[in-house]
Amino acid sequence: MGPELARVRDLTIRRARPSDAAALARVQVDSWRETYRGMLPESHLAALSYAGHERLWRRTLAGPNATFLAVIGGQIVGLASGGRCRSHQAFSGELHLLYVLRSAQGRGAGRALFDAVHYALAVAGLPDLVVWVLAANRPARAFYEHLGLEPVGEGSSLLGGVRLKEVAYGWRG
Numbered sequence: 001m002g003p004e005l006a007r008v009r010d011l012t013i014r015r016a017r018p019s020d021a022a023a024l025a026r027v028q029v030d031s032w033r034e035t036y037r038g039m040l041p042e043s044h045l046a047a048l049s050y051a052g053h054e055r056l057w058r059r060t061l062a063g064p065n066a067t068f069l070a071v072i073g074g075q076i077v078g079l080a081s082g083g084r085c086r087s088h089q090a091f092s093g094e095l096h097l098l099y100v101l102r103s104a105q106g107r108g109a110g111r112a113l114f115d116a117v118h119y120a121l122a123v124a125g126l127p128d129l130v131v132w133v134l135a136a137n138r139p140a141r142a143f144y145e146h147l148g149l150e151p152v153g154e155g156s157s158l159l160g161g162v163r164l165k166e167v168a169y170g171w172r173g
């Protein structure tokens with residue numbers, strides 16, 4: 001069996017359920033700390049709370065957004081969520097977030113999560129999508145470019161008291 005088959009066999013993507021809120025919060029907070037160390041103020045990363053994010057996930061999971069998670073070896077290792085776009089007038093859908101824990105990266109979870117949200121949005125009548133990425137997050141930008149998305153705009157966000165440049169990547173349906 002080649003490595004490609006083994007990679008696919010061990011990975012499950014499924015829709016998130018309300019009972020996943022605590023696990024989603026853990027993966028999101030841990031992944032933020034892994035990803036944004038050196039990009040966001042340390043105090044902001046230290047202040048992120050599992051309980052606070054669990055509350056946010058309970059609310060999100062009760063709403064209309066499409067949220068999926070990735071399971072490898074029985075552990076939730078990644079998540080992605082998307083919905084109607086409110087940040088770019090040329091796009092109908094938006095990928096709000098996509099995170100895979102570092103220990104599980106490079107095994108197909110990121111692409112599979114992207115595809116799951118993309119398909120769910122298309123089925124919901126939102127065939128094109130945009131995703132905003134911190135300009136300094138070079139690996140994520142390279143990943144979206146590898147998947148075929150193109151830069152379609154620039155902006156900035158206030159995160160942890162610091163204004164940071166962002167780039168929008170778009171997929172036209």
Ligand SMILES: CC(C)(COP(=O)(O)OP(=O)(O)OC[C@H]1O[C@@H](n2cnc3c(N)ncnc32)[C@H](O)[C@@H]1OP(=O)(O)O)[C@@H](O)C(=O)NCCC(=O)NCCS
Binds near residue numbers: 098138142
């Ligand atoms: C970016 C991220 C989602 C990619 O997930 P992943 O599970 O590691 O990626 P996959 O294994 O599914 O890779 C899918 C494809 O993208 C390619 N790829 C993955 N990371 C890449 C990178 N940094 N640059 C270029 N290509 C990349 C893979 O080689 C693979 O190519 P193939 O399918 O053609 O063989 C993941 O690394 C991550 O969560 N990073 C930290 C959080 C983050 O920055 N999220 C985005 C915030 S907007």
